[in-house]
Amino acid sequence: MLIVKKFGGTSVADKERILNVARRCKEEYDKGNEVVVVLSAMGKQTDVLLDMAKDINPNASKREMDMLLTTGEQTSVALMAMALDSMGVPAVSLNAFQVAMHTTSDYSNARLKRIDSERIRMELNQKRIVVITGFQGIDKYDNYTTLGRGGSDTTAVALAAALHADACEIYTDVDGVYTADPRIVKDARKLKEITYDEMLELASLGAGVLHNRSVEMAKKYGVQLVVRSSLNNNEGTIVKEETKMEKMLVSGVACDKNTARIAVIGLEDQPGVAFKLFNHLAHHNINVDIILQSVGRDGTKDISFTVSEDNADEAVEIIERHREGSLRCQKVDLDKNVAKVSVVGAGMMTNAGVAAKMFEALFDCGVNIKQIATSEIKVTVLIDQKYVEKAMEAVHDAFSLGDGK
Amino acid sequence: MLIVKKFGGTSVADKERILNVARRCKEEYDKGNEVVVVLSAMGKQTDVLLDMAKDINPNASKREMDMLLTTGEQTSVALMAMALDSMGVPAVSLNAFQVAMHTTSDYSNARLKRIDSERIRMELNQKRIVVITGFQGIDKYDNYTTLGRGGSDTTAVALAAALHADACEIYTDVDGVYTADPRIVKDARKLKEITYDEMLELASLGAGVLHNRSVEMAKKYGVQLVVRSSLNNNEGTIVKEETKMEKMLVSGVACDKNTARIAVIGLEDQPGVAFKLFNHLAHHNINVDIILQSVGRDGTKDISFTVSEDNADEAVEIIERHREGSLRCQKVDLDKNVAKVSVVGAGMMTNAGVAAKMFEALFDCGVNIKQIATSEIKVTVLIDQKYVEKAMEAVHDAFSLGDGK
Numbered sequence: 001m002l003i004v005k006k007f008g009g010t011s012v013a014d015k016e017r018i019l020n021v022a023r024r025c026k027e028e029y030d031k032g033n034e035v036v037v038v039l040s041a042m043g044k045q046t047d048v049l050l051d052m053a054k055d056i057n058p059n060a061s062k063r064e065m066d067m068l069l070t071t072g073e074q075t076s077v078a079l080m081a082m083a084l085d086s087m088g089v090p091a092v093s094l095n096a097f098q099v100a101m102h103t104t105s106d107y108s109n110a111r112l113k114r115i116d117s118e119r120i121r122m123e124l125n126q127k128r129i130v131v132i133t134g135f136q137g138i139d140k141y142d143n144y145t146t147l148g149r150g151g152s153d154t155t156a157v158a159l160a161a162a163l164h165a166d167a168c169e170i171y172t173d174v175d176g177v178y179t180a181d182p183r184i185v186k187d188a189r190k191l192k193e194i195t196y197d198e199m200l201e202l203a204s205l206g207a208g209v210l211h212n213r214s215v216e217m218a219k220k221y222g223v224q225l226v227v228r229s230s231l232n233n234n235e236g237t238i239v240k241e242e243t244k245m246e247k248m249l250v251s252g253v254a255c256d257k258n259t260a261r262i263a264v265i266g267l268e269d270q271p272g273v274a275f276k277l278f279n280h281l282a283h284h285n286i287n288v289d290i291i292l293q294s295v296g297r298d299g300t301k302d303i304s305f306t307v308s309e310d311n312a313d314e315a316v317e318i319i320e321r322h323r324e325g326s327l328r329c330q331k332v333d334l335d336k337n338v339a340k341v342s343v344v345g346a347g348m349m350t351n352a353g354v355a356a357k358m359f360e361a362l363f364d365c366g367v368n369i370k371q372i373a374t375s376e377i378k379v380t381v382l383i384d385q386k387y388v389e390k391a392m393e394a395v396h397d398a399f400s401l402g403d404g405k
Numbered sequence: 406m407l408i409v410k411k412f413g414g415t416s417v418a419d420k421e422r423i424l425n426v427a428r429r430c431k432e433e434y435d436k437g438n439e440v441v442v443v444l445s446a447m448g449k450q451t452d453v454l455l456d457m458a459k460d461i462n463p464n465a466s467k468r469e470m471d472m473l474l475t476t477g478e479q480t481s482v483a484l485m486a487m488a489l490d491s492m493g494v495p496a497v498s499l500n501a502f503q504v505a506m507h508t509t510s511d512y513s514n515a516r517l518k519r520i521d522s523e524r525i526r527m528e529l530n531q532k533r534i535v536v537i538t539g540f541q542g543i544d545k546y547d548n549y550t551t552l553g554r555g556g557s558d559t560t561a562v563a564l565a566a567a568l569h570a571d572a573c574e575i576y577t578d579v580d581g582v583y584t585a586d587p588r589i590v591k592d593a594r595k596l597k598e599i600t601y602d603e604m605l606e607l608a609s610l611g612a613g614v615l616h617n618r619s620v621e622m623a624k625k626y627g628v629q630l631v632v633r634s635s636l637n638n639n640e641g642t643i644v645k646e647e648t649k650m651e652k653m654l655v656s657g658v659a660c661d662k663n664t665a666r667i668a669v670i671g672l673e674d675q676p677g678v679a680f681k682l683f684n685h686l687a688h689h690n691i692n693v694d695i696i697l698q699s700v701g702r703d704g705t706k707d708i709s710f711t712v713s714e715d716n717a718d719e720a721v722e723i724i725e726r727h728r729e730g731s732l733r734c735q736k737v738d739l740d741k742n743v744a745k746v747s748v749v750g751a752g753m754m755t756n757a758g759v760a761a762k763m764f765e766a767l768f769d770c771g772v773n774i775k776q777i778a779t780s781e782i783k784v785t786v787l788i789d790q791k792y793v794e795k796a797m798e799a800v801h802d803a804f805s806l807g808d809g810k
Binding site for chain 1: 423468479483484486497548
């Protein structure tokens with residue numbers, strides 16, 4: 001069996017954790033498996049490097065920033081190879097150039113194009129554990145690039161695809177993917193399996209143990225993922241195309257408090273108004289979610305929508321700036337005390353009534369719904385932030401997701 | 406003009422020094438010159454990395470050690486490119502793989518084989534300052550290597566040769582090469598010029614601002630070096646094939662206190678005794694210097710020699726171990742209170758009397774000579790360590806090397 005194992009920065013933050021990861025890899029190796037290990041930079045190393053750069057040049061080019069940051073993973077992999085070696089396991093570290101990991105030239109946010117597997121194969125044939133830098137690549141001019149947020153997960157999935165690995169294990173500091181955040185919903189249950197699409201919806205809701213790009217790539221190349229803890233030997237959650245379990249209506253409940261609702265009241269009821277509004281925001285790279293447009297009345301209409309809380313003030317400012325110009329309206333309201341609660345499940349596609357059941361659960365516990373959005377495998381409601389815990393418990397219960405059922 | 410500038414670790418130890426070096430490079434660039442900058446790792450960064458490695462695996466493989474250490478220079482060059490950029494100077498950093506710097510596979514002590522100049526040329530043509538990692542290379546399997554002590558100097562010289570640079574400037578924390586160590590000899594004078602061979606002799610005597618390997622390479626490829634300070638704009642010392650100055654008998658006086666004398670007394674006066682003695686030491690990688698063999702007497706003879714002080718105890722141990730076996734002798738004496746004092750000068754080759762003049766000066770100030778060694782451009786005497794300062798002053802004076810003459 002060829003197994004790709006990916007460990008994040010916290011899993012290799014210091015000597016003890018590096019040795020711990022090395023031991024886990026040795027166990028796999030001792031079973032007779034071929035092992036490829038993908039690592040991020042140690043703990044806060046990336047932040048330290050970013051601070052150094054910022055101190056010298058707050059507007060450093062992304063090309064040089066990537067040149068700087070790629071030293072982080074190179075440090076991790078060299079130390080890991082040393083740790084394995086100290087346990088009598090032959091190991092070799094490889095960086096993006098030695099592999100080679102070909103990417104686009106989009107510094108700080110490059111996309112993987114192609115991975116050469118020759119060198120890795122050669123090292124595996126020599127019975128070595130191969131320790132590879134995550135997050136980084138090289139472009140066609142031999143410049144270093146980095147893959148952006150969650151980059152090391154993407155590296156691991158891409159390697160698993162390129163090497164036709166039998167398993168791709170993503171180690172994190174949680175046990176797997178849960179039916180809800182266990183800090184909020186007491187009897188949240190760890191899922192044995194989840195589909196790629198469900199994982200994508202959960203990730204975008206901030207419940208994400210995996211970054212979207214890595215899940216998308218896993219789906220595209222049919223790489224089966226396992227999300228598990230680097231701190232224990234619990235089973236983890238399998239992410240795959242179709243789950244073999246009884247079709248569950250709903251796999252999990254997620255929430256996102258980093259959201260704010262903006263209501264633009266009394267817009268002229270004319271064609272193109274919505275276009276103008278969202279065009280202004282798009283120009284400033286502000287993503288808009290859950291849009292609601294009221295029916296026109298007295299020649300005016302209202303449009304409300306959600307943005308991430310970080311963008312809320314800027315969004316209001318932009319609209320205010322255009323109030324006397326292209327965006328005539330009566331007033332702009334901002335509400336930061338809102339949150340999104342969603343149910344996600346591949347089973348929804350073939351089962352009606354999921355939304356109704358969710359709304360009923362919320363009604364029963366007295367939570368008012370401000371806005372609603374649905375996709376094929378997700379129902380999202382916008383509610384008052386103070387009711388999030390109550391709402392999640394109620395919805396989790398309504399779909400019998402808990403351990404106790 | 407194309408100018409290669411090399412700065413050591415102390416010159417880029419922190420933000421202020423990095424900006425200082427960037428300013429110096431900008432000045433050169435603003436004159437319309439093409440500038441290639443070679444950097445070592447920041448300050449004590451290499452030591453920090455070595456400690457991390459040692460903590461995880463005290464016997465880490467040299468291959469992984471080089472993988473780890475090469476992150477040091479990569480950090481320096483990325484930050485330097487950012488610093489230059491912040492001053493409005495276009496710059497790009499390149500590491501050993503991007504250049505590429507081809508070396509042998511002798512990890513931790515590799516030799517440069519070939520440097521590709523294409524990428525550097527391309528970047529220079531774009532009017533960029535090119536900032537290159539010193540000390541490191543890649544072997545034919547794309548593994549990182551390092552060049553051993555003084556490696557960044559060697560990188561700079563090799564680049565100057567490959568690029569046919571008009572100048573190769575080695576920046577250190579001293580002003581240049583002096584007729585003697587200014588901390589010992591008060592009126593020591595900075596040399597305007599010195600030949601490669603003189604520099605080689607001085608370097609091997611520990612007076613070395615430059616590592617031997619870099620000087621050898623400069624000599625081989627006829628690269629004219631300038632040794633100067635990164636802290637001021639003083640002129641520095643030119644190292645070249647032949648100096649245009651009036652032929653000086655002697656260029657400088659150097660001393661080396663890191664030496665010890667071992668005397669092996671009462672060896673059997675038989676063929677092969679010296680061979681056996683030095684063969685045992687060579688097996689343990691102990692280098693031997695200034696050998697003196699007494700005339701045989703009563704069927705025995707004495708052999709004395711110097712080794713570096715670090716090796717002295719081990720050397721004595723090795724000899725004692727073989728005393729009853731292959732190395733029959735009466736006793737082994739060890740004297741650590743000795744030092745070497747040398748005069749070095751290309752002019753000696755065509756001028757008799759240098760040695761005599763040196764001995765006279767030592768006799769006049771009452772310093773006893775324990776042992777003597779000579780080469781074409783060097784005379785070395787072994788003396789009591791406590792007389793080093795007096796001896797150096799006297800010899801320096803005798804050859805009129807001082808500022809005051």
